[in-house]
Structure formats: structure tokens, C-alpha cells
Amino acid sequence: MAHRNVRWIAVLTPDHLAEEHPAGAADGADDDSHSGARAMLPVVAGLVTALGLAWYFAGPPWYLDKTSTPISRQEEVVLIGLQAVGKGHLPYVGVASVQYGPGTQVAAYWLMRHVTSFSVVGFREAWALLVWAGVSVLFAVFFLAFGYARGLAVSLLSALVYPAQHEVAFQPGGSYDGYFGWASPLRYAGVVALVLLLPAVIERCPAWRGVVAATAIGSFWGLTSYLAQENLAGGAVGAFAVGGLSLFSGSAPWRAVRAALAAVLAGFLVIWTPILAYYACHGQLGEFLRQYLLFPKAVASGANDTPWGGFTHTPSPYGHMFYVLPFLLAGLAVLAVVQVRPLRIATQWPRERALFLVTVLATALLYEGVLLRSDTSHLTGTLLMVPALVVMTATVLPRLLGAERRVAVALAGTALIVGSFLLLPHKAFAPASVRSWAEAPFLDRQRLAALPASAAPETLAGQRVGAGLDDVSLCCQGSPVPISMPEFVQLMQRIHTIVGNRAAYVANFRGEYPGLVYFGADLNPAPVSSDPYSSIETGPELAAFLADFRTRVLPQTQAILTDSLGTPEARYFRQRYPNARRITLHYAGQVYFILLRRN
Amino acid sequence: MSAQDASSRRPLTPIDRYRGSVNGELDNDAVTHGAARWLDRTLRIVDGGPRPFYRAAVVSLAVTSVLAMGIAVVIRPQGSLPEAQRLMIAVALAGAGLSAILGLASRAGAGRSRPGTRFDRVVAPRDRAAIWLALAVWFPFLLLVVYYRAKATFPPPVRYLYFPYDDKRWETTAYLLGVIAPAILLTAAARVLMIGRGKPPTWRAWLTGTFVGSLC
Numbered sequence: 112m113a114h115r116n117v118r119w120i121a122v123l124t125p126d127h128l129a130e131e132h133p134a135g136a137a138d139g140a141d142d143d144s145h146s147g148a149r150a151m152l153p154v155v156a157g158l159v160t161a162l163g164l165a166w167y168f169a170g171p172p173w174y175l176d177k178t179s180t181p182i183s184r185q186e187e188v189v190l191i192g193l194q195a196v197g198k199g200h201l202p203y204v205g206v207a208s209v210q211y212g213p214g215t216q217v218a219a220y221w222l223m224r225h226v227t228s229f230s231v232v233g234f235r236e237a238w239a240l241l242v243w244a245g246v247s248v249l250f251a252v253f254f255l256a257f258g259y260a261r262g263l264a265v266s267l268l269s270a271l272v273y274p275a276q277h278e279v280a281f282q283p284g285g286s287y288d289g290y291f292g293w294a295s296p297l298r299y300a301g302v303v304a305l306v307l308l309l310p311a312v313i314e315r316c317p318a319w320r321g322v323v324a325a326t327a328i329g330s331f332w333g334l335t336s337y338l339a340q341e342n343l344a345g346g347a348v349g350a351f352a353v354g355g356l357s358l359f360s361g362s363a364p365w366r367a368v369r370a371a372l373a374a375v376l377a378g379f380l381v382i383w384t385p386i387l388a389y390y391a392c393h394g395q396l397g398e399f400l401r402q403y404l405l406f407p408k409a410v411a412s413g414a415n416d417t418p419w420g421g422f423t424h425t426p427s428p429y430g431h432m433f434y435v436l437p438f439l440l441a442g443l444a445v446l447a448v449v450q451v452r453p454l455r456i457a458t459q460w461p462r463e464r465a466l467f468l469v470t471v472l473a474t475a476l477l478y479e480g481v482l483l484r485s486d487t488s489h490l491t492g493t494l495l496m497v498p499a500l501v502v503m504t505a506t507v508l509p510r511l512l513g514a515e516r517r518v519a520v521a522l523a524g525t526a527l528i529v530g531s532f533l534l535l536p537h538k539a540f541a542p543a544s545v546r547s548w549a550e551a552p553f554l555d556r557q558r559l560a561a562l563p564a565s566a567a568p569e570t571l572a573g574q575r576v577g578a579g580l581d582d583v584s585l586c587c588q589g590s591p592v593p594i595s596m597p598e599f600v601q602l603m604q605r606i607h608t609i610v611g612n613r614a615a616y617v618a619n620f621r622g623e624y625p626g627l628v629y630f631g632a633d634l635n636p637a638p639v640s641s642d643p644y645s646s647i648e649t650g651p652e653l654a655a656f657l658a659d660f661r662t663r664v665l666p667q668t669q670a671i672l673t674d675s676l677g678t679p680e681a682r683y684f685r686q687r688y689p690n691a692r693r694i695t696l697h698y699a700g701q702v703y704f705i706l707l708r709r710n
Numbered sequence: 711m712s713a714q715d716a717s718s719r720r721p722l723t724p725i726d727r728y729r730g731s732v733n734g735e736l737d738n739d740a741v742t743h744g745a746a747r748w749l750d751r752t753l754r755i756v757d758g759g760p761r762p763f764y765r766a767a768v769v770s771l772a773v774t775s776v777l778a779m780g781i782a783v784v785i786r787p788q789g790s791l792p793e794a795q796r797l798m799i800a801v802a803l804a805g806a807g808l809s810a811i812l813g814l815a816s817r818a819g820a821g822r823s824r825p826g827t828r829f830d831r832v833v834a835p836r837d838r839a840a841i842w843l844a845l846a847v848w849f850p851f852l853l854l855v856v857y858y859r860a861k862a863t864f865p866p867p868v869r870y871l872y873f874p875y876d877d878k879r880w881e882t883t884a885y886l887l888g889v890i891a892p893a894i895l896l897t898a899a900a901r902v903l904m905i906g907r908g909k910p911p912t913w914r915a916w917l918t919g920t921f922v923g924s925l926c
Contacts, residue, residue: 352890358921359897365922413862413877414870422874437885444893455837456900468893475889482882649868 157254157262165247167552168270169280173287174559175235176579181596182231184589184624185292188645189216190234191626195636196220197229204390204398206636208646210406213386213399214337215241215295231630232577238291241338242279245296248331249303253499256307256466261502268498271545272535274429274487275494281555283547290488299477299492301335301342304328306349306473307499309371310465313354313363317370325371329378337382340407341492345476350375352472360448362460402646409648410483419485427487428536429494435534436493440475443504447471451513467507474500501531572603575631589622592699602698603631606672609694609705610634613669616660618678621699628672637668657683671706681706749913756906759835761816763842768812770846775805778856785860792863798856840903844895851891855884 188209193216195207202220203213222237223229249269254262269276276296279289308328315321332350336343354372357363390399410416419433420426427433447468450457457464474496481489509523532540565579573581576596586599606628616637617625624644629636640659647653661683671684676693684706685691694705755762782798783791791799833841858880866875902920910916 352894355894356897359894359901361901409870409873411882412879413866413875415873416876416878417874418876422876437889441889441892444889445896448893448897453831454833456840456896458900458904472890479882479885482885483878644872648870648873650871651868653871 153259154255157259158251160259160263161250161254161266162247164266164270165243165250168276169239169243169246171239171243172556172560173236173239174556174562175232175239175287176565176577177559177562178235178286178288178580179583179585180288181583181585182576182580182587182627183291184587185290186231186234187587187589187624187627187630189219189292189626190231190630191624191636191642191645192216193220193223193229193234194626194629194634197224198635200636200638201390201393201395204395204402204641206639206642208402208641210645212298212337212339213403214334215297215339218338228574228577230575230577230580232580235291238279238295239287241295241297245298245300246276248300249296249495252300252304252307256311257499257503261506264502265499268501269495271548272540273494273498274539275491277548278488278491281552283551284554285551286555286559294488294491295339296495297335298339298341299345299495301332301339302345302349302476303473303496304335305332305346305375306353306469306476307466309350309353309375310357310462310469312375313357313367313371314462316367316374321367322370322374325374326378326381329375330381331378332375333379333382336379337386340403341480344407345479349469349472349476353469356448356468357465360460361458362465402641405646405648414648416483417485421486425486428539429487429490432494432497432534433481433485433490436474436478436497440471440478443471443500443508444468444475446508446511450511463507464511467503467511470496470499470503497531497534501528504531568600570600570604571607571633572600572631575603575633576600587623587627589624590699591622594699598698599631602696602703603628605696606632606705607634609707610670610672613707614638614667615670615672616664616668616680618671618673618680619675620672621674621701621703625672634670634672637664639664669708672704673706674701674703676704684708745913749910749916753906753909756839756903760838760842763839763846765813765816766846767842767849768809768816770849771805772809772813774849774852775802775809777850777853778802778805781853781856782860785857787864794859794863798859802856836903836907837900840896840900843899843903844892847899848887848891848895851887855880855887858883 189211192203192207192209195205196202196216197220200207202217203209207216209216218241219234219237222240223233226240227233227236250262250266253265253269256262257265277289278294279287279291281287282289305328308324312321312325312328316325332342332346336346350372354368358365358368387396387399390396406415418424419430447464448457449455460468474493477496478493480492483489505524505527508527509520512523514520514523538544565582567578568574568576568581576599581596581600583596584593586594586596610632612635614637615629615634616639617628617634619625620628626642626644628634640656640663641647643653643656647656657679660680665683665687668684671681673681675681676685681704688706688708690709692707692709694707696703696705779799779802782795782802786792786795858877862877862880864877866877898920902916905916905919908919910919
């Protein structure tokens with residue numbers, strides 16, 4: 112039936128079919144003139160360069176045991192889940208719940224258990240491994256999608272000028288440091304890889320090589336969606352947009368688009384089916400999905416969202432980028448689908464036009480995230496793609512706009528790159544800054560390698576903090592008063608000695624998240640329905656949590672840790688166990704209570 | 711049966727096809743007369759150049775403006791009209807006024823044939839048709855922005871414990887409609903019209919042609 116319906120298309124006027132030669136036609140000629148090995152050479156060279164650059168800028172050794180950065184609140188948020196998994200709880204649900212991706216928790220736990228160490232330092236090393244993997248993937252995708260020269264330019268711009276990869280990196284004149292537990296390119300790498308590589312995959316579909324490549328990309332998208340929710344929606348919208356644009360522009364046949372998208376979905380399901388089956392087997396599928404979607408749904412409907420710079424409008428050097436970029440993206444997206452001289456809507460896109468459009472699309476999809484929680488940190492997802500947008504605009508747009516002479520194309524491209532720097536603060540592209548970021552990985556490693564190795568901590572609490580960090584002068588970023596790490600370690604060791612392996616609930620802890628105490632004192636978390644600081648968002652949800660705590664969790668709880676006996680959980684505990692033993696500790700000039708149930 | 715009239719080598723129109731069906735030349739699953747008549751009329755519009763699509767865009771803008779005013783008036787918290795609603799009504803009034811001016815201009819220019827004008831050389835008529843069609847489809851989507859902007863004037867439905875709250879759905883909707891939708895709509899409109907100019911024999915063939923691509 113389909114064939115009968117499409118037969119009449121052959122009478123279409125020929126000029127529509129021959130406006131621009133599709134990339135596939137050129138490929139055939141290339142295949143004839145190049146041997147397979149020669150064609151593979153730039154790809155292999157690109158991948159080797161990408162991995163080499165990724166190793167230099169983000170790879171080991173990191174010498175994290177020689178870093179004195181205090182434990183951050185962001186790390187504390189994820190530590191409770193890791194501790195709960197370590198004590199046998201199901202990952203990502205119940206007491207192990209976190210608002211971030213389930214795969215990141217599982218990957219960090221596995222790396223800490225088998226590759227690094229089960230400590231704060233070990234967590235940072237695990238995070239560094241994830242960041243290294245993310246940077247490697249991003250650079251590889253840039254080289255694969257844009258070719259060697261442009262891939263190199265994009266990668267170097269990302270590493271040296273734009274701040275996204277500086278969130279966790281070798282800091283100039285410092286050490287490998289940053290926003291552990293939050294900043295990771297893997298949060299966005301799935302969208303980037305899927306959207307940028309999909310046109311090339313569609314071009315090869317439905318041949319088996321195309322289908323295999325689409326399945327691989329779909330698997331990676333599935334994996335990164337498991338690692339971070341940001342990849343799921345952005346990837347889905349991006350894939351459908353690329354498929355639709357390929358179809359409507361006449362750049363790809365329906366069969367190719369259908370085969371590519373089906374293979375992407377199949378690859379996605381290869382990753383997700385076992386995950387969903389695992390939780391279904393444990394009777395926690397609903398809870399897993401609820402937790403996975405909890406934060407994205409809340410953020411989409413307004414929770415956690417702010418104007419640019421927050422409600423206090425904190426100044427940011429990236430204000431220009433935030434305000435101007437969407438208008439640039441809107442203009443570039445339209446320019447990507449029109450031809451000039453004469454002005455017309457482009458059909459039968461060549462590879463360059465398709466690549467330019469998907470670059471705009473990927474940047475636009477990543478930008479949407481910063482529209483919600485609008486601050487410099489959340490702009491970093493977009494800034495991972497902006498270097499690619501700059502390079503592709505400079506190298507493709509002049510020709511799309513009708514420039515033909517090489518000089519004109521080169522001048523226009525240079526002007527576009529220079530113009531793009533107007534969106535950045537001056538210090539970002541100042542030669543001294545670029546040089547310092549280029550040298551930092553080498554100089555930091557050299558300097559840190561020369562420092563003496565740290566001795567292994569003797570106490571369990573010290574081991575939980577990790578060698579090298581257990582004796583630093585400042586314990587934690589959230590402390591209301593400065594507390595040294597040895598003092599903190601001493602308290603954690605004392606708590607561990609008192610509580611032991613009892614099922615414990617930490618209600619709060621002096622300006623820090625309870626995860627710090629669970630992890631630092633190696634406590635056995637009581638089986639609460641979720642982490643109240645991470646997965647409880649609203650008043651009604653908190654009421655439901657407390658009701659569940661009172662009826663279901665209390666009978667299974669043997670210890671409560673709190674800085675005030677007036678907290679609801681402490682009151683419930685004392686009502687239920689009036690003979691509970693109360694131990695008063697002192698920390699940061701304040702009291703800290705441990706309530707122990709008598710057997 | 712061939713999809714072309716063998717004597718003139720021109721594509722069959724749906725009415726031709728319907729007549730063939732009546733004469734027993736087509737299968738029983740041929741299109742019905744009513745559908746064919748609508749298709750025929752639509753295909754004539756497609757062949758009629760950009761003017762019908764320009765009018766469709768103007769009507770779309772007018773209807774969208776009126777509906778936007780309605781949404782802004784109806785969806786609001788109790789009390790006086792919030793600033794956001796007043797602004798939306800003002801913008802919608804401007805849109806309605808613009809559509810009226812454009813409609814009058816179109817009516818005044820009706821009947822004048824201007825083949826080969828300089829404007830045609832800048833933007834070909836068929837591309838202008840696609841642009842107007844894309845705009846005609848795009849305008850009503852703006853009602854989503856209006857709706858979410860109006861909803862954002864309500865207080866939060868629940869109390870969030872640790873997070874700030876700022877309903878920005880209207881911003882993300884406006885962003886997606888402004889950045890991603892135009893490229894998709896322009897490309898889709900051009901495709902739909904291009905397939906339409908090929909005289910698809912049925913609505914289904916038109917739809918299939920829009921999605922099937924270049925017959926690879």
C-alpha cells in the first residue's frame with residue numbers, strides 16, 4: 112500500500128530533488144576512491160587524540176589524598192545513599208534514595224568498593240573517574256561528529272576557555288578539585304552523543320552497520336539516562352527532532368529514520384530492561400520510578416527554580432551568555448534550515464548543514480535546563496556544547512549564507528569566533544588564563560607528586576574520611592564554626608563506638624547533612640521510606656514520612672542522633688521508648704545527643 | 711492503475727481519480743466523493759501560491775490573540791488583574807490589531823496579479839507559502855505560553871520545604887517554541903506543500919509522501 116501511495120512522488124519537479132546533493136551520494140564516491148583502512152585513519156587518529164587530551168586534562172593521577180578541601184555539603188547528600196547500600200539496602204530507594212541519577216550512585220559505590228576506597232577521598236577518586244569518562248566521551252564524540260580539525264578545536268576550547276570542564280579539574284596553581292558529587296559531563300553526555308551522532312547513523316541505516324551504530328548510541332543514551340535524568344528527556348526530544356527534520360527536509364528516507372530510531376530505542380532498552388526487572392523482582396519498581404522522576408517533575412513544575420542568579424540576583428560573569436544565547440540559538444536554528452540567494456527553505460541537506468543544525472539543537476536542548484534553575488553552575492551543561500556551536504557556526508554558517516570565496520569564508524569564520532568571545536568574561540579568554548589552564552594538569556601533578564605520601568588513618572572514622580584528608584585543618588564546608596578534621600574524626604569514632612551496628616536514624620547534624628554522620632561513623636541506617644533531606648520536598652510529603660517513621664520505622668530503630676530533643680523523630684522515639692538511654696556529646700561548642708533504646 | 715493520466719501526462723487530481731472509481735477503473739477502496747472534493751479544494755489552495763496561506767496566518771494570529779485575551783482574563787488569582795495578565799492582554803490586543811491591518815491589506819491587494827515581482831525573486835512564492843503555513847500553525851501554540859504565564863501568577867500549590875519556587879513553565883515553553891519549533895515547522899510546512907504540489911491522489915498518500923521521504 113505504501114508503495115502504491117508513493118509511486119506518484121516520481122512526478123515531483125526535479126529541482127526539488129536536486130537542490131543540494133545529499134551526503135550519501137558523496138560517500139559513495141569516497142568509498143570508491145579510498146580504501147577502508149585509509150578512511151579509518153582520521154577516525155582512529157581522532158579517537159586517539161580525544162582520549163589523549165581527555166587523559167591529560169582529566170585523567171589520573173589526581174593525588175586526591177593530597178588535597179585539603181573540606182567535605183562539601185554536596186558530598187554529604189550522596190554519602191547517605193552510599194552508606195545505606197554498603198549496609199545492604201537496595202540502591203536508590205528507601206534510605207538509599209538520592210535526587211540524582213541511580214546509575215551514578217551504583218557506579219560510585221562499585222568504584223569505591225573495588226577500585227578506590229570506601230572513604231570520602233575514595234568517593235572523590237570515583238567521581239574523578241566518572242568525570243574522566245565523561246570528558247573522554249565528549250571529546251570522542253566531538254572528533255567523530257566534526258572531524259579531526261574541528262574536533263580538536265572544540266575539545267581545546269572546552270578545556271581551556273569555557274568553564275564547564277573546570278568544575279572538577281586540575282585547578283591552576285592548586286590541585287585536582289571542584290564540585291564533587293554534582294559536576295560531571297556524564298550528566299549531559301548522553302544528549303550530546305545521541306543528537307550529534309544520530310544524523311551519521313541515519314545516513315547508514317537501514318544497513319546493518321548503521322543499525323549496530325544506532326543500537327550502540329541508544330545503549331549509551333540508556334546508560335547515561337541511568338546515570339543522570341537530564342539525559343533522558345533531552346535525548347528523547349533530540350532524537351525525535353533529528354528524525355523529523357531528516358524526514359521533512361528529504362535528507363533521509365523513512366526506512367532509514369525508522370530503523371535508526373528503532374535501533375536507538377532497542378539499545379536504550381538493553382540497558383533499562385535489566386534495571387527495571389531488578390527492581391520489579393524486589394517489589395520496588397514503582398518506588399524506583401517515583402524516585403527517578405521525582406526531582407525532574409518537581410523542577411519542571413517550579414520547585415528549585417530561580418531567576419538568573421537566584422532570588423538575590425547574585426552577579427555572574429556569564430550573564431551575557433545566559434541572556435543572549437537563546438536568541439542566537441533561535442536565529443541559528445532558522446538559518447540552518449534556509450538557503451540564501453534566493454531565500455528558500457533548504458531540502459536534501461548535505462552533511463555539513465545537518466551537522467550544523469544538530470549542533471544548534473543539542474545546545475538548545477542543554478540550555479533548557481538552565482532556564483529552570485538559573486545560575487552559573489547550571490549553565491555548565493550548556494557550556495559543554497557552546498564551544499562546538501562556536502566552531503560549527505564559524506566553519507559552516509558563512510557558506511550556508513552564500514559566501515564562496517575562501518578569503519570571505521575565513522574572514523567571516525574568524526569574525527564569528529571573535530564575536531563569540533563577547534559572551535564570555537574577558538578573563539576566560541585572556542592568554543594568561545588559557546595558558547594557566549593548559550599548564551595546570553602538568554604542573555599540579557608535578558607539584559603534588561613531590562609531596563610526601565599520607566599515612567593510613569588508624570581509626571575507622573579516619574579511614575572513612577580517607578588518608579590525607581583526615582588531618583586537614585577544616586572539616587566541613589557547612590560547619591557554623593570552623594572545626595578541624597581530627598576533631599570531627601574523633602567525634603565520629605566516638606559515635607561509632609557508642610552506636611555500633613544498631614539501626615540508627617540521624618535527625619540532623621550541626622549545619623551538615625546527616626549523610627556525613629552515617630558515613631563518617633559507619634552507622635547502619637534505619638529503614639526509613641526515603642532520605643528526608645534529599646527526597647522529601649513538600650509539607651504533605653514530610654507529614655507522610657513522619658507518620659511512616661512513627662508506625663513502621665520506629666520499631667526497627669535502636670538509636671537516634673540529634674542536636675535537639677525537640678525534633679519530631681526524637682520526641683517519637685522517647686515517647687515509644689521512655690527508658691531510652693541518653694548520651695550527651697559535645698561538638699563545635701554545642702551538645703549532640705544519642706538516644707539508645709534499651710533491650 | 712497508473713497514477714498519471716496517460717493522455718496528458720499530468721498527475722491525476724483526486725476528482726479525476728474519483729471519476730475513475732465511478733467508471734469502475736479503480737478498486738473499491740478508492741476515496742469517497744466528499745473526501746476527494748476536500749482534497750481537490752485543498753490541492754487547489756496549495757497551487758494557489760502564498761496568498762491563502764498568508765490569510766490563514768492572519769486568521770490564526772487573530773484567533774490566537776482573541777483566545778489569549780480570554781485565557782488571561784479567565785485564568786488568574788482572585789482579586790484585581792495581575793500585571794502579567796494585563797501585559798498579556800495588551801500584547802494580544804496588539805496581535806489582534808496587527809492581524810486586522812494585515813487582513814485589510816490583503817483584501818485591498820486581492821485581485822492584483824503581481825507575477826515576477828522583485829519580492830518573488832527574493833523569496834519564491836512556494837517558500838513564502840511554507841513560511842505563512844508554518845506561522846499559521848505556530849501562532850496557536852503561543853496559547854500554551856499564555857496559559858502557563860497565567861498559571862504562574864497563582865501561589866505555589868504546595869509548600870516546598872527546602873527549595874525555592876518559581877513556576878517557569880511559560881519560559882521553557884516560550885523558549886522551545888521560539889528556538890526549536892520554527893525550524894521544525896518551516897521544514898515540515900515546506901515538505902507538506904511540496905508533496906501537495908505533486909498532486910497526491912488521496913489524503914493518505916499526502917501523509918505518506920510527507921513521511922516517506924525520497925523513496926530510497
